[in-house]
Amino acid sequence: MAALQAILNGILVGGIYALIAMGMALVFGVMRLVNFAHGAFLMVGMYVAYFGYTLFHINPYWGCALVGAALFMMGMAVYWLLIRRVMGQSDFLQILLTEGIALCLVGAAQLLFTGDYRSISLPLADKTANLGPLNFNVAYGVSFVIAVLGVTSMYLYMKYTEMGRAIRGVAQNPGVAPLMGIRVRWISGISFAFGVACAGGAGALLLPVFYVNPTIGSPYNLKSFVIVVLGGMGSVEGAALGGLILGVTEGLTAYYWSDSYTQVVDFVLFLAVLLLRPQGLFGKKAP
Amino acid sequence: MSSEVLLEVEAITAFYGDFQALFGLSFQVRTAEVVALLGGNGAGKTTCLRVISGLLRPKSGRVRFLGQDITGLSPAEIVDLGIAHVPEGRQLFPEMSVEENLWLGSYLPRARKRRRENVARMFALFPRLAERRRQVAGTLSGGEQQMVAIARGMMSEPKLLLLDEPSLGLSPKLTEQTLAAVRELSKVVTVLIVEQKVMEGLEIADRGYVIENGKLVTEGAAAVLVADKGIREAYLGL
Numbered sequence A: 001m002a003a004l005q006a007i008l009n010g011i012l013v014g015g016i017y018a019l020i021a022m023g024m025a026l027v028f029g030v031m032r033l034v035n036f037a038h039g040a041f042l043m044v045g046m047y048v049a050y051f052g053y054t055l056f057h058i059n060p061y062w063g064c065a066l067v068g069a070a071l072f073m074m075g076m077a078v079y080w081l082l083i084r085r086v087m088g089q090s091d092f093l094q095i096l097l098t099e100g101i102a103l104c105l106v107g108a109a110q111l112l113f114t115g116d117y118r119s120i121s122l123p124l125a126d127k128t129a130n131l132g133p134l135n136f137n138v139a140y141g142v143s144f145v146i147a148v149l150g151v152t153s154m155y156l157y158m159k160y161t162e163m164g165r166a167i168r169g170v171a172q173n174p175g176v177a178p179l180m181g182i183r184v185r186w187i188s189g190i191s192f193a194f195g196v197a198c199a200g201g202a203g204a205l206l207l208p209v210f211y212v213n214p215t216i217g218s219p220y221n222l223k224s225f226v227i228v229v230l231g232g233m234g235s236v237e238g239a240a241l242g243g244l245i246l247g248v249t250e251g252l253t254a255y256y257w258s259d260s261y262t263q264v265v266d267f268v269l270f271l272a273v274l275l276l277r278p279q280g281l282f283g284k285k286a287p
Numbered sequence B: 001m002s003s004e005v006l007l008e009v010e011a012i013t014a015f016y017g018d019f020q021a022l023f024g025l026s027f028q029v030r031t032a033e034v035v036a037l038l039g040g041n042g043a044g045k046t047t048c049l050r051v052i053s054g055l056l057r058p059k060s061g062r063v064r065f066l067g068q069d070i071t072g073l074s075p076a077e078i079v080d081l082g083i084a085h086v087p088e089g090r091q092l093f094p095e096m097s098v099e100e101n102l103w104l105g106s107y108l109p110r111a112r113k114r115r116r117e118n119v120a121r122m123f124a125l126f127p128r129l130a131e132r133r134r135q136v137a138g139t140l141s142g143g144e145q146q147m148v149a150i151a152r153g154m155m156s157e158p159k160l161l162l163l164d165e166p167s168l169g170l171s172p173k174l175t176e177q178t179l180a181a182v183r184e185l186s187k188v189v190t191v192l193i194v195e196q197k198v199m200e201g202l203e204i205a206d207r208g209y210v211i212e213n214g215k216l217v218t219e220g221a222a223a224v225l226v227a228d229k230g231i232r233e234a235y236l237g238l
């Protein structure tokens, strides 16, 4: 029973991981770019949600849509100012640029908000609900539901809208997409912005259950990279499932071993996938 | 054949890095014609189509379409003006269904409006695709993939269809079927077709241009080229 409880806890946090990783997978799938600033954008999302709540009493649960929209704009601006310039360049330049963006964002947050740990306390966060013999924190439950809604709507958007189809088209065959009248740069910008919006929105969902400080993004950066590899580089559906798998793995680790070993297990899982199944659990071929 | 000039390629030169692939190539396509662009491996046929559709910028020379200078326009602008490029090797969206591939072919707002009718027209032309409409494109046979590629090109409602080796890798029977479909399409759209299977290509063409090492070597009515002794020896092994 206790193990089941650990699995439930893992699933709840895994839903949020899925949303974060989906954004990274989208950016990788369309642009072949590993966004090392992904976690930093999540941190920005958390601060936006934090000040939205403390200054304007905007509840992060419905505020996450606003945070997502704000981060979408930010992603668009970062794409047009910076990312655009390294498209088609070497991986090395892309890593340097996104890592540099991450450093700037973290540095700016430290300057503006200091290194203090901040958190909000929603009344919900003290409540526990029961699911049969299991119980869970209500704030986690709500975050999970909203994250799953986010992941699902993202999936449906990609599957059924004109823009979503164009995005998948660029991911599947960037060379031929222009011949359909698709403007690849524009689609890349939109995809990057969507990816950043996922990270930011997920940040808002983490706020009710977690503290924020300027370096909070870095473990999430690692986690989403692990999940993207787990799900098959660039596979958005794979990332969603990979998020749940990582969440459950961490839940079980915390239960059988210790909370502090979850990062170690993240790495072990990462190496195991790279060694045994480099195309990822759901990927078809190695990229 | 005295109709208006639809496409005019004027002295284009093109490079891949330092390597020059086209040396001042010129030719014309008139409305309602089927024109074949012929030549051996590496002659520059694909490069020429890439220049026309905007995928590759020529170093010098002009491309005019319907009297308008389209040199240097983006591929998206060029397809919107009415040139569809069906590239060598099909180049489908492999994880999408046949239907989704066709829908992406009509991504332009101009073509979206009549998407349904156009899909139905393509399914009428290629009944095989109607049967496989929900199948993922990457799992189709080579012949079926070529049908999708051609149908996808037609979904943008082009005035000019550029076909790059539609018979590549197909059996003689499938080659014949594919070219029969092209002949059918040529009733509604002007066609510029690249073929290595010279005989078959000339069979459906009105006129042909033969290029070699990025330069024009001969041109003429298809019937004349087929009869030409030099061409028969060079390309048909006859």
Ligand SMILES: Nc1ncnc2c1ncn2[C@@H]1O[C@H](COP(=O)(O)OP(=O)(O)OP(=O)(O)O)[C@@H](O)[C@H]1O
Pocket (backbone or CB within 6 Å): B016, B019, B021, B039, B040, B041, B042, B043, B044, B045, B046, B047, B048, B088, B196
């Ligand atoms: N991306 C590229 N980079 C460098 N050289 C290229 C590239 N693409 C083509 N070439 C060269 O340009 C020349 C013309 O190539 P092109 O593909 O246009 O020939 P083709 O007539 O289409 O040949 P095929 O019948 O084999 O398709 C060839 O010598 C080829 O090696």
Ligand SMILES: [Mg+2]
Pocket (backbone or CB within 6 Å): B045, B046, B047, B088, B164
């Ligand atoms: Mg070629």
